[in-house]
Amino acid sequence: MPAYHHPAPETFELSAVLRALADPARLDIVRHLERVGEANCATLIGTRPKSSMSHHFQVLRESGILHTRIEGVQHRNSLRRDELNTRFPGLLSAILQAS
Amino acid sequence: MPAYHHPAPETFELSAVLRALADPARLDIVRHLERVGEANCATLIGTRPKSSMSHHFQVLRESGILHTRIEGVQHRNSLRRDELNTRFPGLLSAILQAS
Numbered sequence: 544m545p546a547y548h549h550p551a552p553e554t555f556e557l558s559a560v561l562r563a564l565a566d567p568a569r570l571d572i573v574r575h576l577e578r579v580g581e582a583n584c585a586t587l588i589g590t591r592p593k594s595s596m597s598h599h600f601q602v603l604r605e606s607g608i609l610h611t612r613i614e615g616v617q618h619r620n621s622l623r624r625d626e627l628n629t630r631f632p633g634l635l636s637a638i639l640q641a642s
Numbered sequence: 643m644p645a646y647h648h649p650a651p652e653t654f655e656l657s658a659v660l661r662a663l664a665d666p667a668r669l670d671i672v673r674h675l676e677r678v679g680e681a682n683c684a685t686l687i688g689t690r691p692k693s694s695m696s697h698h699f700q701v702l703r704e705s706g707i708l709h710t711r712i713e714g715v716q717h718r719n720s721l722r723r724d725e726l727n728t729r730f731p732g733l734l735s736a737i738l739q740a741s
Contacts, residue, residue, distance in 0.1 A: 557669075557737070557740050557741050558664050558665065558666055558669070559664075561660045561661075561663050561664035561737070562660075562661070562664040564660050565657050565658075565660035565661040565664055566657065567657055570656075570657070630740075631736065631739075631740035632736065632739060632740070633732055633735070633736040633739070634736040634737065634740055636732070636736075637730065637731065637732040637733040637735075637736045638656070638660070638733065640730075640731060640732070641656050641729075641730035641731070641733055642656050
């Protein structure tokens with residue numbers, strides 16, 4: 544499987560980041576990753592439908608919030624905290640603090 | 643015309659605020675109000691279609707971002723900055739700084 548595409552920080556769009564985080568399921572994923580640092584998809588999916596979760600991961604990746612690295616059969620996800628914070632200072636912290 | 647309904651700060655929802663601000667037209671309204679303090683609808687609408695703008699004002703009001711007071715035939719809009727900041731500290735600033 545090829546590596547996922549991750550957009551460059553200078554192309555992150557505020558509206559895409561806000562739209563991504565406006566969804567409670569996606570915000571849950573982000574909150575979980577904020578706590579644990581890195582997690583595979585199975586851990587993050589829990590009991591939710593896998594198909595809709597694939598879409599959520601994609602939205603989070605395309606907006607620049609999530610990084611997925613492939614390690615064998617595992618897809619390991621983490622937040623792009625530093626890059627997000629450089630592009631939109633204080634935004635992710637304010638959202639995580641609020642939620 | 644009756645006064646508009648404005649939700650109490652403790653009922654503001656993060657996902658509704660993020661969804662409201664994820665739209666570029668609504669973010670433009672908020673940015674403009676941040677600069678000028680208060681503005682009537684006509685000033686904020688500019689050359690955009692009035693019908694879609696009524697919807698944008700409604701979304702901003704229902705999420706707790708916007709306050710509209712009626713003064714004669716004028717609808718005067720302002721940000722609920724302090725209440726938003728109490729409920730979601732630093733969030734609006736981070737979004738306005740980012741945009």
